[in-house]
Amino acid sequence: MPLASAERGKQVIERVGCASCHTIAGIHWPEGRVGPSLHGFAERALIAGHVPNQPELLARYVRNAPAVLPGTTMPPMPITEQEARDVAAYLYEMGKN
Amino acid sequence: MLDGWPPPVLDPAGPYATSVALLSWVLFGMAALVLLIVLAALYAALFGSEKLQSRVGGTRVIWIGGIAFPVVVLTVLLVWGLSLTRNLSTSAGGDPLRMRITGEMWWWRVAYLDEQGRSVLHDANELHIPVGRPIELQLESADVIHSFWVPRLSGKLDMIPGRRNVLRIQADEAGVFGGQCAEYCGGPHALMGFVVVAHEPERFAQLMRARLQRAASPMQLTPVEATGARVFQAAGCAACHRIAGTQANGLAGPDLTYVGTRRTLGAGILPNNLGTMMGWIGNSQAIKPGNRMPPYTVLSGEELTAVSAYLQRQK
Numbered sequence: 001m002p003l004a005s006a007e008r009g010k011q012v013i014e015r016v017g018c019a020s021c022h023t024i025a026g027i028h029w030p031e032g033r034v035g036p037s038l039h040g041f042a043e044r045a046l047i048a049g050h051v052p053n054q055p056e057l058l059a060r061y062v063r064n065a066p067a068v069l070p071g072t073t074m075p076p077m078p079i080t081e082q083e084a085r086d087v088a089a090y091l092y093e094m095g096k097n
Numbered sequence: 098m099l100d101g102w103p104p105p106v107l108d109p110a111g112p113y114a115t116s117v118a119l120l121s122w123v124l125f126g127m128a129a130l131v132l133l134i135v136l137a138a139l140y141a142a143l144f145g146s147e148k149l150q151s152r153v154g155g156t157r158v159i160w161i162g163g164i165a166f167p168v169v170v171l172t173v174l175l176v177w178g179l180s181l182t183r184n185l186s187t188s189a190g191g192d193p194l195r196m197r198i199t200g201e202m203w204w205w206r207v208a209y210l211d212e213q214g215r216s217v218l219h220d221a222n223e224l225h226i227p228v229g230r231p232i233e234l235q236l237e238s239a240d241v242i243h244s245f246w247v248p249r250l251s252g253k254l255d256m257i258p259g260r261r262n263v264l265r266i267q268a269d270e271a272g273v274f275g276g277q278c279a280e281y282c283g284g285p286h287a288l289m290g291f292v293v294v295a296h297e298p299e300r301f302a303q304l305m306r307a308r309l310q311r312a313a314s315p316m317q318l319t320p321v322e323a324t325g326a327r328v329f330q331a332a333g334c335a336a337c338h339r340i341a342g343t344q345a346n347g348l349a350g351p352d353l354t355y356v357g358t359r360r361t362l363g364a365g366i367l368p369n370n371l372g373t374m375m376g377w378i379g380n381s382q383a384i385k386p387g388n389r390m391p392p393y394t395v396l397s398g399e400e401l402t403a404v405s406a407y408l409q410r411q412k
Contacts, residue, residue: 017368020376020384030367033392034379034401073398075371075405 001055001089004082009090012083018062021074025094035074041095048072058088099361099368101292104275106248110295111267113231113251116181127174138162185252186263193233193265196224200236200243200256202282203289203388204351204364209305210235218308219339221351222364224293227301228271236262244280247293253279268295273360284387290365308355311412315342318410325407328400332393340411350390357412363388374405 010026013019019027021035036048047053047061050069057068063084065074079087107122109115138158141149152158197216199206207224208216226232236245238256246253251266268274278289296304318326326343329335335345341354351364359369363385367373377384379401380392396404 015368016370017373017376020367020373021379030376030384032376032380033383034376073375073402075375075402077372078370 001059001085001092004059004085004089006086006090006093008083009086009088009093012079012087013090016077016079018077018087024091026090038091038095042092043096048074055085055088055092058091059084062087062091099275099292099365101273101275102290102365104248104277108249110249110272110274111251111269113185113265113267114247114249116185117252120178120181124174124178127170131170134162182252185265186254193231194226195233195235197235197237198224198245198256200238200240200245200278200282202240203278203285203385205245205289205291206239206351218305219341219352220355222291222361223359224291225301225304226266226268226293226295227298228268228295229298231265231267234264234266236264241282242280243278243282243289245276246279247274247276249274250293255280266293268293271295271297271300275365277365285385288364288366288385288388290361292360292365294360311341311354316410318407321403322407322410324399325403325405325410328396328404329407332396332400332404334404337390353408353411355412357409371402371405371409374408375401378405378408 013024013027017030018024019030019032021032023031023033023037023039025039041053044053047058048065048069050072051057051061059081061068061074062077063079063081064076065072066076077084107118109118138153142153145153195210195214197208197210199208205222207220207222209218209220211217224232234245236254236256237260238258240258242258243256244253245256245264247266250268251264254262254264256262272295274293274295276291276293278286280286282289329340329345335343335347337347337350338353339346339348341352345353356362356369361367362369362373362377363381366385367377377390378393379396380394381388381390382392393401
């Protein structure tokens with residue numbers, strides 16, 4: 001993911017609590033069970049089973065999921081566009097199997 | 098990471114914590130001094146000249162260094178330490194703001210008291226205080242022994258079932274100060290945190306006025322929030338939780354009247370936003386194993402979203 005930092009992404013994930021719903025590689029607590037585990041996310045074909053797993057789409061999805069996939073249960077998250085790109089970078093970096 | 102977390106120890110932000118920090122440093126200093134003296138004596142005994150060796154041996158040294166010195170030093174430290182920290186747990190008169198904090202497995206019940214000691218406002222896991230004014234906390238427990246500790250604002254004091262302990266805290270600067278249960282109380286003890294938020298006095302008075310008014314008037318809800326209110330009722334949330342101004346009047350769990358303004362969820366452990374609220378309600382057992390709230394796997398995605406939006410609105 002260009003112009004994005006996985007390291008900053010991890011800080012964003014911890015600050016807003018993504019792991020309350022998702023189990024995420026490299027985040028040891030919490031390990032939420034409401035949404036899908038994001039282990040191996042880099043190799044997943046679809047985001048939320050519907051959206052192609054492309055970097056730009058993932059960055060938009062983690063920031064405002066209902067705008068990308070109406071009807072999804074994942075809520076909009078209080079992060080900036082840059083932070084969303086950082087989060088996506090982290091998921092690709094750590095989500096390799 | 099959460100604001101004010103983890104709370105630094107020995108970094109006081111008010112007079113009571115300053116006493117504790119000073120006492121700690123003096124104790125560290127004295128311990129280091131005594132260690133140096135003992136090591137020096139040991140060195141002299143092992144490698145010193147014969148004259149020196151005979152000086153550190155014998156009953157006179159034991160009487161002075163082994164009995165008189167510790168008795169004097171420890172007595173002075175004890176008296177000084179107790180007088181230094183006496184004002185932490187005694188009622189010092191005047192007109193302090195009073196609050197009652199009850200330790201529960203594994204969260205904190207908070208009540209703001211009026212002059213007569215009646216509770217006028219209920220909250221949980223978050224204390225709002227004005228800057229520069231002593232706050233007198235009545236510490237109680239509903240079940241087992243907990244310990245109330247905000248390292249930057251005061252000392253640490255146990256909450257004991259059947260007993261009321263008094264602890265005073267004060268912040269001399271506005272900010273968010275993390276606190277933690279400091280006595281093992283079972284299961285998720287390590288996840289029993291809270292925050293103290295210190296405001297400038299005008300801002301604090303404004304906040305309390307707004308809260309007292311809020312409790313008296315019902316709010317306008319969006320369609321999603323209205324659905325959330327119905328889910329809240331249908332799913333039985335009100336059996337354990339109270340929201341002032343509604344029929345929800347449960348007392349077993351944290352009061353949710355102002356939950357939308359809280360800085361944290363789950364008792365000081367998660368940031369508070371729509372997403373973490375959904376994660377907590379959906380399955381708090383994955384986040385804080387053993388806590389007394391069941392996972393709500395009966396809710397659909399829409400219901401989970403709606404009830405979380407309704408709770409985020411409670412301010």
